[in-house]
Amino acid sequence: MITTSNILTQPIEYLKGVGPQRADLLKKELGLFTYGDLLHHFPYRHIDKTKVLKISALTGGVEFAQVQGVLSYKEVIGEKAGKRLVAYLRDDTGVIELIWFKGSTWIEKMLKEGYVYTVFGRIGFFMGNPQIVHPEIELKSSEDNGIKNLLEPVYSTTEKLKARGLGGKQIGKLVQSLLALITPRDLPENLPESVLTKGRLVSRYEAYCQIHFPKSQIESNQAIRRLKFEELFVAQIRLALTKSERHRHSKGVIFNKVGDLFNSFYKDHLPFELTGAQKRVIKEVRVDCASGHQMNRLLQGDVGSGKTVVALLAMLLAIDNGFQACMMAPTEILAQQHLQSIQNLLKDMPVGVRLLTGSTKAAERKRILKDLVEGEVHILIGTHAIIEEVVQFQNLGLAIVDEQHRFGVAQRARLWKKAAIPPHVLVMTATPIPRTLAMTAFGDLDYSVMDELPPGRQPIKTVHRYDDHRAKVMDFIKDEIKTGRQAYIIFPLIEESDKLDYESLMQGYENVKAFFPEPRYWISMVHGRQTPDVKENNMQRFVTGDTHIMVSTTVIEVGVNVPNATVMVIESAEKFGLSQLHQLRGRVGRGAEKSYCVLMTSVKLSNDARERIKIMTSTNSGFEIAEKDLALRGPGDIEGTRQSGALPLRLADLVKDKGILEAAKNYAETIVESDPDLDSAENLRLKYYLMSLKGKTPWSRIS
Structure with a gap:
């Protein structure tokens, strides 16, 4: 006997019309194991059977339609495999052809010429005339007008399921059987x-009934809106609770003063005026670090927005308060670049800055480890080498992770320990x-955005060629x-x-050399097959200006900083995604000179x-590009940025449902702000529901 409390957990084979063999197929083909899984197998659209169209209104833009008219003629044509039944339905505007290839004998007996029928099906055209193959057909009775007051659901299925009598229509019948068993309880x-x-x-019960079998388009819309809201609200409430818990309970070291190093650097060593965005983020960091709770902040800054200075x-704030700081980067090239930038900015200041990477020599490594424990190193910059067990700090107070999506959650966690x-x-x-993705994927973090470029930077001119x-582009580079x-x-x-037949780097290198012969021009080449030493040497020659042109694959996508480089040519630009094109473009425009990005494509x-x-x-706005990229590609696997798998959304769409997401976020934050433990009578049912889902959330915290 199935009790109401566990009906949705019942195995699918127990549902009337399924049985063991069909159940195996439903599990393998559609992942439907339980009654609950079937309930969540939503129709991907509904066919509106509430309208009757005139035959003359059937055009190429109409996919499915219902028509009504007199059956004027029928005949069976052909023999054996080619046998088919053809009938003609006429209304006061025209004629439509109806065709049956299967079951023609008994359908032919059933159809009566001169009677009025209601016909529904997919509209096709032959020689310009409308036709329906295997239509649904019903005799119009004298009691009704022959029109069903119904939006018929269309369910996804597979060829294997269709072959076993489980097409979209049959799945709809199974859902009907299921809904007959379910009550609001x-x-x-x-x-x-x-x-x-x-x-x-x-209500939730109404939404599930109406999303499958609505009586009107209004009911369908209400059901979809309710269930989309629920999905997004549950995600937002979980994130808001995690964030609230961290703000209330996580213990953090206190940076309670802005000291000499910070002030001295700010007043005497900063090479430029900070942007408003940089000032705002520094203030947010200062407030976080003085709160007594651990700061857990995501800083998102467009390429060239000045994140390194922030x-x-x-880090100077940490040192002024008696703590050490570290900065972890995903590659040696990027770590070395951070070291050079920071050493240049801190010259003449009493701050010990060291670099630790996989290629640090043993003697140097030993010295760094000793100085770290003794507190001689104030800032340690490095790669994954920083998180090794042997690396111990005297008093680590701040950890910065650059291009954080390149590191796994477990790797980051080792740093916090x-x-x-x-x-x-x-x-x-x-x-x-x-913004929509950030709200969903990073809602448990405090979130800072830097969307201004430092003064003196000019926007990059991007052109398509x-x-x-090609010859004109090469002349421009000269x-x-x-x-x-x-x-x-x-x-x-x-x-x-x-696998792919794009122009290879080696061919490209030879082509470039033909345009730029030595010794008049010098070219560096960098790609993933080179050893780290060769790659670093070639990169350094370009950084120091010994070579004029860097021919490379996308290894230079993130972090490489050569202010003197003013032209970025991207070959086969059509092969790159939007965010990658934007990252590559961000390698130029880093100095005061006018810079250019040329997107080369085939015709x-x-x-x-x-x-x-x-x-x-x-x-040139990375944020605008990211929004458009999301609209073009959809959220997919949200990283990368969070390494937590695809968003668990069955219905909601982060692009189309931005308004619902905003509303869900606002409601969630208001509830958690006033009742952080969800203990009030009104919020108890929400609390119990979240407890029932415990462990099913894919979100992983950063710390």
């Missing part, structure tokens, strides 16, 4: 009454994250080199890729590629 309300009232949401000021009280955490990314304009500038030429992959472009190129040439 099986789908208890999980949202607070105030949210239901203010949000004008239908990171340095945060380097101190008795977990250090404050600042994770930085130059990958713009759309086809391959047949003109820039004449004025003392440098250029990047980027290829999408290297020669070991046998034949897909619509998607054309759209990406158009976006890139129309804006």
Whole structure:
């Protein structure tokens, strides 16, 4: 006997019309194991059977339609495999052909010429005339008008299921059987009454019934809106609770003063005026670090927005308060670059800055480890080498992770364990994250955005050129080199890729050499196959200006800083995603000179590629590009940025449902602010529902 409390956990084979063999297929083909899984197998659309169209209104734009008319003629044509029944339905505007290939004998007996029928099906055309193959057909009775008051659900299925009599229609019948067994007690309300009232949401039970079998389009819309809201609200309430718990309970070291190093650097050593965005973020960091709770902040800054200076000021704040700081970068090149930038900014200041990477020599490594424990090293910059067990700090107070999505959650966690009280955490990314995605994926973090460029920086001019304009592009690079500038030429992959037939880096390198012969021009080449030493040497030659052109794959995508480089040519630009194109473009425009990005493509472009190129040439804003990228590609696997798998959304769409997401976030934050433990009578049902889901959340905390 099935009790109402556990009906949704019942195995699918127990449902009338399923049985063991069909159940095996439903499990393998659609992942439907229980009654609950079937309930959540939502129709992907509904066919509106509430309207009757005139036959003359059937055009190429109509996919499915219902018509009504007199059956004027029928005949069976052909023999054996080619046998078919053809009938003609006529209304006062025209004629439509109806065709049956299967069951023609008994259908022919059933149909009566001269009677009025209601017919429904997918509209096709033959020789310009409308037709329906295997229509649904019903005799119009004298009691009704022949029109069903119904939106018929259409369910996804597979060829294997269809072959076993489980097409979309049959799945609909199974759902009908299931809904006949379910009562409101099986789908208890999980949202607070105030949210239901203010949000004008239908009950949970109604929503599940109406999303499958609505009586009208209004009912369908209400059901979909309610269930989308529930998905997004549950995600937001969990994130808000995690954030609230951290703010209330996590213990953090206190930076209670802004000391001599911070003030001296700010007043005497800063080479430029900070932007408003940089000042705002530094203030947010100062408030966090003085609160007594652990800071856990994501700093998102567009390429070139000055995140390194903000990171340095945060580290000086730690040192002024008697703590050490560390900065972890995903590659040796990026770590060395941070070291050089920070050493340049701190010259003549009494701050011990060291670099620890996989290639640090044993003697130097030993010295660094000793000096770290003794407190002689104030700032340690490095790669994964920092999180090794042997690396111990005297008093780590701040950990900064650059391009944090390159590190796994477990790797980051090892860094936080380097101190008795977990250090404050600042994770930085130059990958713009759309606001809707940030709200969903990073809602448990405090979140800072830097969207201003430092003064003196000019916007990069981005142009699109086809391959047949290559000579002109190369001439333009020669003109820039004449004025003392440098250029990047980027290829999408290297020669070991046998799957894709793009121009390889090696061919590209030879082509570039033909345009720029030695000794008049010197070229560096960097790619993933080179040893770290060769790669570093070639990179350094470009950084120091010994070479004019850097030919590379996307290894230079993040962090490489050569202010003298003013041209970025991206070969086969149609092969890159929007965010990658934006990251590559961000390697130029880092000095005061006017910079250019040239997107080279073949003449034949897909619509998607054309759209990406158009976006890139129309804006320099990483945030705008990220929003458009999300709209083009969808959220997919949200990183990368969070390494937590795809968003668990069955219905909601982060692009289309931005308004619902905003509302869900506002309700969630208001509830958690006033009742952080969800103990009030009104919030208890929400609390119990979240407890029932415990362990099913994919979100992982940063610390």
